[in-house]
Amino acid sequence: MSSRPLPQHKSILDIAPYVGGKSSVAGAKQIIKLSSNETPLGASPKAIDALRDFDALHRYPDGGCTLLRNAIAEVHGLPAERIVCGAGSDELIGLLIHAYAGNGGEVLYSEHGFLMYKIYAQSFGAIPVTAPETGLCTDVDALLAAVTPRTKIVFVANPNNPTGSYITAAELKRLRDGLPAHVILAVDSAYAEYVSELDYSNGEALVDSTDNTVMFRTFSKIYGLAGLRVGWAYGPEGIVDILNRVRSPFNVSSVAQVAGIAAVRDQAHIAKARAHNDACLKSLPPKLSALGLKVYPSVGNFLLIEFPEGKHCAENANDFLLKRGVILRAVGNYGLPYCLRATIGLDAENKALLEALTEFMA
Numbered sequence: 001m002s003s004r005p006l007p008q009h010k011s012i013l014d015i016a017p018y019v020g021g022k023s024s025v026a027g028a029k030q031i032i033k034l035s036s037n038e039t040p041l042g043a044s045p046k047a048i049d050a051l052r053d054f055d056a057l058h059r060y061p062d063g064g065c066t067l068l069r070n071a072i073a074e075v076h077g078l079p080a081e082r083i084v085c086g087a088g089s090d091e092l093i094g095l096l097i098h099a100y101a102g103n104g105g106e107v108l109y110s111e112h113g114f115l116m117y118k119i120y121a122q123s124f125g126a127i128p129v130t131a132p133e134t135g136l137c138t139d140v141d142a143l144l145a146a147v148t149p150r151t152k153i154v155f156v157a158n159p160n161n162p163t164g165s166y167i168t169a170a171e172l173k174r175l176r177d178g179l180p181a182h183v184i185l186a187v188d189s190a191y192a193e194y195v196s197e198l199d200y201s202n203g204e205a206l207v208d209s210t211d212n213t214v215m216f217r218t219f220s221k222i223y224g225l226a227g228l229r230v231g232w233a234y235g236p237e238g239i240v241d242i243l244n245r246v247r248s249p250f251n252v253s254s255v256a257q258v259a260g261i262a263a264v265r266d267q268a269h270i271a272k273a274r275a276h277n278d279a280c281l282k283s284l285p286p287k288l289s290a291l292g293l294k295v296y297p298s299v300g301n302f303l304l305i306e307f308p309e310g311k312h313c314a315e316n317a318n319d320f321l322l323k324r325g326v327i328l329r330a331v332g333n334y335g336l337p338y339c340l341r342a343t344i345g346l347d348a349e350n351k352a353l354l355e356a357l358t359e360f361m362a
């Protein structure tokens with residue numbers, strides 16, 4: 001008989017561990033990494049300077065992230081006491097599921113929703129439930145139809161990764177209005193800074209007008225601090241109180257806090273990153289379509305590209321690109337085996353991607 005201890009929740013044994021975007025390819029001389037939705041512009045130079053000047057590595061960080069929360073609050077016009085910081089928004093998403101849905105609660109999200117909702121649900125003995133999408137976009141009616149008395153949290157990544165689609169502020173509100181009061185609506189706005197559509201809402205307004213909606217944000221995408229792991233949640237007092245109870249006391253490192261403060265205050269850097277992304281979101285899709293590829297409309301910093309069946313399929317494209325050092329993200333684990341996700345890069349990187357795909361599709 002095996003003496004291997006078993007985890008408390010059997011669902012942990014069903015977890016397919018999250019595989020991040022590749023960052024290297026054996027034998028490739030030059031790597032173009034477009035696999036993790038990182039900003040090609042890098043972090044704010046001011047954040048890098050702040051890190052250089054930081055010399056208190058022997059001290060524990062401020063467990064309450066006071067200065068970071070104050071800086072976020074100031075820039076976003078939010079009350080600092082309703083912000084909780086985490087080691088990436090991932091950590092906070094996990095804590096919300098742990099606290100509110102662990103041990104049998106249902107966590108609902110859309111069919112091609114961000115993978116960590118499922119992984120954290122399985123980690124905490126919650127039940128992951130998906131609702132179908134329409135045209136690779138979150139379908140509010142389908143989500144509402146999938147609610148049961150056991151539903152505890154509904155996650156909407158807006159825009160969603162890996163599809164790049166979003167739902168409007170009106171649709172988000174219709175979802176909130178249709179959910180029972182005991183169900184938390186978690187709006188994951190990891191890519192909010194990239195969205196310029198006028199009918200978009202990052203979820204902040206719903207947090208303000210309800211006591212059961214929470215918004216997640218991250219410094220990993222447009223802010224370029226993915227390596228430091230820092231994100232935040234804005235929620236009603238009750239949810240913030242619970243997240244503060246269950247998080248570890250020093251969950252955000254001192255260096256992450258110092259860099260986050262400088263980064264959030266450098267909105268000029270963010271404007272530059274947004275302008276670059278806007279220009280590429282306009283110029284790249286027609287060039288990809290001209291190669292015979294389907295590109296889904298995206299409001300994020302990435303494009304979901306659909307490949308035909310046969311020799312020009314996504315798997316062959318991925319292999320072909322990898323041999324040239326161009327790394328995209330395969331999204332078979334999101335139920336999209338016929339697609340690849342490409343993060344928008346620098347102009348030269350996008351050009352290299354287009355050239356490689358032109359060669360592949362010839």
Ligand SMILES: Cc1ncc(COP(=O)(O)O)c(C=O)c1O
Nearest residue numbers: 088089090157161190218220231
């Ligand atoms: C939709 C979405 N939410 C959350 C995250 C997690 O970001 P973080 O690095 O803050 O944990 C990601 C990262 O890929 C994401 O795509």
